[in-house]
Amino acid sequence: CKENTENSNSLAKEMELKNKELELKQKELDLKQKELIYEQSQNSSSDESLSDLYKRVKQSVFLIYTQSDNSVSQGSAFTISNTGIAISNYHVFKDASQAIAINENGEQYMITEIIDVNKDEDYIVFRLGNSNDFSGLNIASNVPEIGETCFAIGNPKGLTQTLSTGIISSFRKNKDLIQTTTEITHGSSGGPLFNSRGEVIGITSSGVGEANLNFAINIKSIPINSYIDTNNSIASNSI
Numbered sequence: 001c002k003e004n005t006e007n008s009n010s011l012a013k014e015m016e017l018k019n020k021e022l023e024l025k026q027k028e029l030d031l032k033q034k035e036l037i038y039e040q041s042q043n044s045s046s047d048e049s050l051s052d053l054y055k056r057v058k059q060s061v062f063l064i065y066t067q068s069d070n071s072v073s074q075g076s077a078f079t080i081s082n083t084g085i086a087i088s089n090y091h092v093f094k095d096a097s098q099a100i101a102i103n104e105n106g107e108q109y110m111i112t113e114i115i116d117v118n119k120d121e122d123y124i125v126f127r128l129g130n131s132n133d134f135s136g137l138n139i140a141s142n143v144p145e146i147g148e149t150c151f152a153i154g155n156p157k158g159l160t161q162t163l164s165t166g167i168i169s170s171f172r173k174n175k176d177l178i179q180t181t182t183e184i185t186h187g188s189s190g191g192p193l194f195n196s197r198g199e200v201i202g203i204t205s206s207g208v209g210e211a212n213l214n215f216a217i218n219i220k221s222i223p224i225n226s227y228i229d230t231n232n233s234i235a236s237n238s239i
Contacts (some may be wrong), residue, residue, distance in 0.1 A: 060078050062077045075089065075155070081134065087125055090123055104161050112129060115227060140200060149165070149195075157187045
């Protein structure tokens with residue numbers, strides 16, 4: 001009886017070990033399946049050509065004209081919601097008494113509300129018109145890596161909907177500022193910098209063409225969700 005009991009115990013332990021091995025193998029298979037699904041989703045997103053990406057996102061990029069005293073300035077902006085919430089550089093609007101946004105079709109929109117202003121970080125959040133038919137851009141969930149490709153759409157010197165490409169070349173100011181080879185010239189300030197999937201990673205701000213040094217505010221340094229989730233203004237100010 002003792003021998004039979006020992007054999008039974010040994011068999012039970014062996015079966016328990018085999019069951020644990022099967023569980024581990026199943027977990028490994030599940031993990032590999034999840035990794036495969038993720039890779040496929042990433043590949044399907046990145047397989048979209050630059051031309052297709054451009055066609056898809058350019059409708060959300062606007063030409064901005066501001067007026068201050070007797071001078072007129074020009075820049076860019078982009079919408080992040082269907083209700084017309086938009087972002088640009090603060091310096092595009094600095095000292096402006098009036099401002100207007102123009103889309104790719106030449107349609108003009110008044111800026112009806114200033115939602116937030118940050119002079120130090122050089123960005124402004126505002127609302128266009130009184131429509132819910134705007135197309136908001138997707139915001140990237142991850143900060144890009146140095147060496148990744150990127151592109152921008154802006155209005156350099158008033159040349160609307162201009163596409164420029166490059167790579168992420170470095171980060172500055174504790175990653176609050178993205179350095180890129182994507183060309184950013186006068187009139188492009190305030191436009192979106194995209195990753196290879198057409199998601200916004202930054203607000204194009206400045207460039208030094210001779211040295212191919214261009215900079216964008218890291219979109220992760222801005223509380224984007226608080227602007228997208230709210231239906232009311234954070235602060236109502238004049239431009």
